[in-house]
Amino acid sequence: MQAQPEKKRHRFKMPSAFTILFIIIIIIAVLSWFIPAGKYSTDSSGNLIANTYHTVKSNPQGLWDVVMSPVYGMVGDKNTDGAISVSLFILVIGGFLGVVNKAKALDAGISSIVNRYKGREKVLIPILMTLFALGGSTYGMAEETVAFYPLLIPVMMACGFDSIVAVALALVGTSVGNMASTVNPFATGVASQTLGISPGDGLVSRIIFFVIVDVIAIAFVMRYATKIQKDPTKSYVYAQREED
Structure with a gap:
């Protein structure tokens, strides 16, 4: 009798950091449709004032917002500054550590x-x-x-x-x-x-x-x-x- 080929076992493989981050972005976008939006008031110096939390108009995130969120996170938008300088610095350091570990x-x-x-x-x-x-x-x-x-x-x-x-x-x-x-x-x-x-x-x-x-x-x-x-x-x- 001919032996049956052994079935390959599919082992769980941890997704990459980019995949995990993208999943988190999608989850947050979905939650933005259900969780009420709110913020704290700030003083003249931009510091948050305690006990001033209040609800504001919700801004549910759509598909375009999900796709563009990594871009806005890097270069910023009209309301926030991006983190491109920190990101590039960490990428350079990560490359350096990769070379050191490989060697x-x-x-x-x-x-x-x-x-x-x-x-x-x-x-x-x-x-x-x-x-x-x-x-x-x-x-x-x-x-x-x-x-x-x-x-x-x-x-x-x-x-x-x-x-x-x-x-x-x-x-x-x-x-x-x-x-x-x-x-x-x-x-x-x-x-x-x-x-x-x-x-x-x-x-x-x-x-x-x-x-x-x-x-x-x-x-x-x-x-x-x-x-x-x-x-x-x-x-x-x-x-x-x-x-x-």
Whole structure:
């Protein structure tokens, strides 16, 4: 008997960001036909005044509005300014990150540092945390660090630390970097554009803040790492140490 061909399974594939955004635009357009329109009053400086919300004439969105909304969002219309400058900036930064990730330049750099300080792994804590913090502060590095965990965990555990120390290097480092964003285009850049000021305004104070939080984060991780190195039983994941 001839074997029946195996049916191909259609797996769910996450739609692209553009598809998701377009779906959201359609949903909002549909809701504009049912949800009453309203707004707050503003003072002479353009600031919203509390407790002044009132309904206004509805403006239901049609098919043409759905199609043109991305254009108006970029270049603006008679009532609002566009966000083309921020959008292009983020596209350029995204292209730069794409090239860096494709070339594995960041991976090679971190690997080189780890190999260079073999036998002196404790020195890696301030070095790597500062590098990760700089990545978070300058271009919003965050999820990219997941690829470094398999590299950092065995190195940190080999010198007497635990997996929490390895994860903290990247996770805490990038978190404090994003918190003290100096020129991060996804945080400082967008906020500056919204306020109509230069991204360089307040840069010195942000750099000082970055140094302060980075030092505090390094001290926090170093203190925990030293405690684990002296007594592994104090590790929060000691029960799974052999498994790790």
